[in-house]
Amino acid sequence: MLILGIETATESVGVALGGRDGVLASVTIARGRRHGETLAPAVQFACRHAGVELGDLDAVAVDVGPGLFTGMRVGIATAKALAMALDIPVVPVTSLESLAESTRDHHGLVVPVVDARKGEVFWSMHRSDADGVTALGEPTIGSVDDLLAALGERGQHALCLGDGAYRHATALRDGADCVISGDRHPSADTLVVIGARRALREEWVTADLVAPLYLRRPDAEINWETREVRA
Amino acid sequence: MRLISSSAEETREIAAAVAGVCRSGDTVLLSGEMGAGKTVFAQGFGAALGVREAITSPTFTLVNSHPADGLTLHHADLYRLDRTSEIADLALAELAEFDGIVLIEWGEVTADDVPGHLAIHICPGDPDESEDRREFELSSTGERWVGRWDRLRERLSIFAEESC
Known part of the structure; x- marks a missing residue:
C-alpha cells in the first residue's frame, strides 16, 4: 500500500510518500506561495529518493481545504491528474481532519x-x-x-x-x-497516515469527484445587471 | 470623485496617477460597458507600476499575473463568469495578500467581497461631443483609502469635472 500525500492548502508545498508502516519520504518547500512551480518537482524528488515509481502508487491523498485557495487548487488539480493518469483513487482529506489527526x-x-x-x-x-x-x-x-x-x-x-x-x-x-498547542498547518505526512488508513477500508473516490471544500457561501448566479444591459 | 478624459492618452495618464498611490495589497475594481476603456486603463495602470510585457484583456485566461517593480499586478476579468463559485475559485483576495495589486475588470459584481477597495466606473460621454470622451467616477470603501484620498484627488485635479 503506497500513498502519495499532497498538501498545498498553506503557503508551503508538502509532499510525502508512505503507507501503513509510516512515511518513506517527505519534502516541504516553505518558499512562500510557489505551489505551481514546486509541487511537481517535489513529487519527482520524493519518488526518486524513496526509490519508487509513480506507477507503484495505490492512491493519492490530498488536502481539499479549507485553506489557501491559490495553493489548494494546484494540489487538487495535480492529485486529480495523477489519479486519472495512473487509474488510482483519491482520498480527499480536509485540512481540519488533518490537523485533528496530528x-x-x-x-x-x-x-x-x-x-x-x-x-x-x-x-x-x-x-x-x-x-x-x-x-x-x-x-x-x-x-x-x-x-x-x-x-x-x-x-x-x-x-x-x-x-x-x-x-x-x-x-x-x-x-x-x-x-x-500543536501544529499551525496541516502536513503531508499526516495525509499519508490518514490516506493509508482510509485506503485499507476503500474510503476513497474517483478523481472526478474531488473538489475543494466550500464553506463560505452558497453558489449563486452572478447578478450581471451591467452585462445584461449591454446584451 | 468625477473626472473627464478626452482621449485614450488621458485615460492612461489617469490610470498612472491612480497607480502612483496604489500599494501592495490593494484591489481596484473597474467597471464600464464594452469599449468603455477598461483595458486602456489597465495598460496605463500596469505601465506605471513597471509592467514591461504587453497587457491585454484577460477575458479568456481570467487572470493574468504580470511582474512589476517589487510586486505583481494581477489583472482579472470576470466578464465570462456566470456563477459566484467561479469568482471564489479565482481567490482574488489571496492574490492581493502576497505583494500583489489586483485590478479587476467587470469587478463591480464582487464589490461586496472586497472590503476596502477602490472602484472606478468608466462611462462614455456624449457621443456628439467627442467619440473619445470618457467620464470617470472614483469611489472607495473602508479605511484603506481614507489617508490617500486627498493625494489621489490632487494628482487627478487636472482631470476633475468642473461642473459637478
Whole structure:
C-alpha cells in the first residue's frame, strides 16, 4: 500500500510518500506561495529518493481545504491528474481532519481552527482517544465569537490548534476553557497516515469527484445587471 | 470623485496617477460597458507600476499575473463568469495578500467581497461631443483609502469635472 500525500492548502508545498508502516519520504518547500512551480518537482524528488515509481502508487491523498485557495487548487488539480493518469483513487482529506489527526497522542476534545481571514475562522470538533480521532460534527465557518459560543456549549476542556487558533489565541484563551498547542498547518505526512488508513477500508473516490471544500457561501448566479444591459 | 478624459492618452495618464498611490495589497475594481476603456486603463495602470510585457484583456485566461517593480499586478476579468463559485475559485483576495495589486475588470459584481477597495466606473460621454470622451467616477470603501484620498484627488485635479 503506497500513498502519495499532497498538501498545498498553506503557503508551503508538502509532499510525502508512505503507507501503513509510516512515511518513506517527505519534502516541504516553505518558499512562500510557489505551489505551481514546486509541487511537481517535489513529487519527482520524493519518488526518486524513496526509490519508487509513480506507477507503484495505490492512491493519492490530498488536502481539499479549507485553506489557501491559490495553493489548494494546484494540489487538487495535480492529485486529480495523477489519479486519472495512473487509474488510482483519491482520498480527499480536509485540512481540519488533518490537523485533528496530528494530535493523536492527546486524549480529549480537539478543535482545529483555520484562519478564514476577515475576522472569521473555520473549525470542527473531534474526540481523540485510544481508538483514534473521531469527528463530532461538520466543518463550520463563523466569527471567533461563534467559535467561543460553540466551545461554551460543548462545555469541555479543548485543545485548539491551527493557524486560526494561534492568530486568535488571546480571545480563545480568555473566552473558553482551552489550551492552544500543536501544529499551525496541516502536513503531508499526516495525509499519508490518514490516506493509508482510509485506503485499507476503500474510503476513497474517483478523481472526478474531488473538489475543494466550500464553506463560505452558497453558489449563486452572478447578478450581471451591467452585462445584461449591454446584451 | 468625477473626472473627464478626452482621449485614450488621458485615460492612461489617469490610470498612472491612480497607480502612483496604489500599494501592495490593494484591489481596484473597474467597471464600464464594452469599449468603455477598461483595458486602456489597465495598460496605463500596469505601465506605471513597471509592467514591461504587453497587457491585454484577460477575458479568456481570467487572470493574468504580470511582474512589476517589487510586486505583481494581477489583472482579472470576470466578464465570462456566470456563477459566484467561479469568482471564489479565482481567490482574488489571496492574490492581493502576497505583494500583489489586483485590478479587476467587470469587478463591480464582487464589490461586496472586497472590503476596502477602490472602484472606478468608466462611462462614455456624449457621443456628439467627442467619440473619445470618457467620464470617470472614483469611489472607495473602508479605511484603506481614507489617508490617500486627498493625494489621489490632487494628482487627478487636472482631470476633475468642473461642473459637478
